[in-house]
Amino acid sequence: MNDVLAVLEQRERTLRKVSNEVVTGARRLADALGQGGGGARVDALVIAAGTVAGADQLGGFGADKVITLTNPAFGHYAPEGHARVIADRAKAGGYGAVVFAASATGRDLAPRVAARLGVPLAQDITDIAVEGGAVTVVHPVYAGRALLKLKLTARPAIVSLRPNVFTAVQRPRAGSAETAAVDAPVGRVVVTGIKHAAAGALDVAEAAIVISGGRGLREPANFKLLEQLAAAFGGRAAVGASRAVVDAGWRAHADQVGQTGKTVSPTLYIAVGISGAIQHLAGMRTSKVIVAINKDRDAPIFKVADYGVVGDLFEVVPKLTEEIKKLHG
Amino acid sequence: MKIAVCVKRVPDSETRVKIASDGKSLDEAGVKFILNPYDEFAVEEALRRREHAGAGEVVIVSLGPPAAQETIRTALAMGADRGILLQADRVPADGLEVARALGAELKAGAYDLVLFGKMAIDDYNHQVGPMVAELLDLPCVTAIAHLEIAGGKGTAEREIEGGVEVVEFRLPAVLTTDKGLNEPRYPALKGIMAAKKKPLEVKPTALGAGSLEVLALSPPPQRKDGRVVGEGSAAVPELLRLLRDEAKVL
Structure with a gap:
């Protein structure tokens, strides 16, 4: 009852990066659950149309076994089929916990699985532990202005992990692999396709570095400055936006960081020309390091920023881009 | 088309967060509540x-304290036809208990569509809609930002990392809505007056204890006091040095 099932994500038969974080989180939880004696295993579950690139590397992050369950219907995310396969597996394996990523897919899937199993779910958690044999989690509430600590008294405990918080750690295990074909129900909900964002564009929720712009950019074309800075970081950075500029139609809603947009926890968050309304802080205050560039010394963003630069972003950002390029050149 | 919309009374996003003396809940004194x-x-x-x-008919359903009647009235003022309050003294942290209570009410309603917001801005639970769908065995699409419905079938679009998923589904269905789907109207004075006379049924509701126990509600750790590195582009070399040597993020 202490083993942990880690539910991974793949797209086009390639494992998504957040999957490494899920295995890392699951390993941490299994180690804590197994401490009472006997240890605990992590089984990593991949659901796909066929074998998935990267799945064989998961032992490196602490998976004891990688289970790939395949069906031609699982080329895209199949909400009902995935939920059934995971719930069945969770029941059959007698797991103590099931761990998801709090990604677009995980947030959709975890409640379905929890309802099927008749147990509660703690969604979008930032910390996990075991106290007195029960799983406890921390979940930010009220726009990140308070932390709720919860105890899950039912088994399996179902949780989804906020991306970028459970930093993937190498914990090599001699991971075995199992691949099996499974039945899929005829879904009443079918993903017929994915409209892709610009090729290579990283999602703000998952990027290690996020550079966000606000009204201080003055006009949409000036986001070019932030894109150049992001490019200087060599594919690790994404460009985000404040609510004001998304509402003004300058940037897509997918890029919005804040209460009505995305919650991000990158290693480095650079706020450019953003004053720092509560609404925005809700989405980025769990970033590891925050840099603010703003001409207004009194802007609230400087209160949460680890490092601030007061000045004209049109001078500071190009200079920063130049210096980052040197560093990486 | 008969549509149910499940709504929640939540503290205004701008409200100050003060923790109650039990150390487990929000001190509601002076807090302004709004429709999520x-x-x-x-x-x-x-x-x-x-x-x-x-x-067709639009029915607003909410689980909450007596004061959630005001929340339902707000939705009625926007133009909904009637409301149902599942009255409980508290909304449990366990979303599955909320889903069970709502599901029991919705089951009898024979709705073509059941709509939820994708999450509530107080508990960020992000789960009650799809749980209700599972409990009622209905198709469900979450966090939709685009919707077309014709002849018992729908197509929705939802944002995923790096793209947009296009999803087809059958009615009846449960959908949860994201920003971008539409631009909500403000209740007009006429609507506010009319809402006062619209039917609002109050049903006392007993909730299960749930298996999710609140241990504590606490303020987030204070971020270390930040500092202004300098002014203008002259500050950039020092900023980089700090990011590399002190914060170690470069």
Whole structure:
């Protein structure tokens, strides 16, 4: 009852990066659950149309076994089929916990699985532990202005992990692999396709570095400055936006960081020309390091920023881009 | 088309957060409560569907304390037809208990569509809609930002990392709404007056204890006091040095 099932994500038969974080989180939880004696295993579950690139590397992050369950219907995310396969597996394996990523897919899937199993779910958690044999989690509430600590008294405990918080750690295990074909129900909900964002564009929720712009950019074309800075970081950075500029139609809603947009926890968050309304802080205050560039010394963003630069972003950002390029050149 | 919209009474996003003396809940003194902003997209969408069809009914369902009647009235003022309050003294942290209570009410309603906001801005639970769908065995699409419905079938679009998923589903269905789906209307004075006379049924509701126990509600760790590195582009070399040597993020 202490083993942990880690539910991974793949797209086009390639494992998504957040999957490494899920295995890392699951390993941490299994180690804590197994401490009472006997240890605990992590089984990593991949659901796909066929074998998935990267799945064989998961032992490196602490998976004891990688289970790939395949069906031609699982080329895209199949909400009902995935939920059934995971719930069945969770029941059959007698797991103590099931761990998801709090990604677009995980947030959709975890409640379905929890309802099927008749147990509660703690969604979008930032910390996990075991106290007195029960799983406890921390979940930010009220726009990140308070932390709720919860105890899950039912088994399996179902949780989804906020991306970028459970930093993937190498914990090599001699991971075995199992691949099996499974039945899929005829879904009443079918993903017929994915409209892709610009090729290579990283999602703000998952990027290690996020550079966000606000009204201080003055006009949409000036986001070019932030894109150049992001490019200087060599594919690790994404460009985000404040609510004001998304509402003004300058940037897509997918890029919005804040209460009505995305919650991000990158290693480095650079706020450019953003004053720092509560609404925005809700989405980025769990970033590891925050840099603010703003001409207004009194802007609230400087209160949460680890490092601030007061000045004209049109001078500071190009200079920063130049210096980052040197560093990486 | 008969549409149910499930809404929640939540503290205003701008409200100050003070923790109650039990150390487990929000001190509600002086807190302004509003209709959960994500639920506004759901109410608006239901109203547009009814207006487009020229017929139908939009029913607002909420689980909450007596004061949630005001929240329901807000949705009625936007144009919904009637409301049902599942009255409970507290809304449990366990979303599955909320889903069970709502599901029991919705089951009897024979709705073509059940709409929710994708999450509530107080607990960020992000789960009650799809749980209700599972409990009622209905198709479900979450966090939709685009919706078309024709002849018992729908197509929705939802944002995923790096793209947009296009999803087809059958009615009846449960949908949860994201920002971008529509622009919610403000209740007009006429609507506010009319809402006072619309039917609002109050049903005392007993909730299960749930298996999710709140241990504590606490303020987030204070971020270390930040500092201004300097002014203008002259500060950039020092900023980089700090990011590399002190913060070690470069």
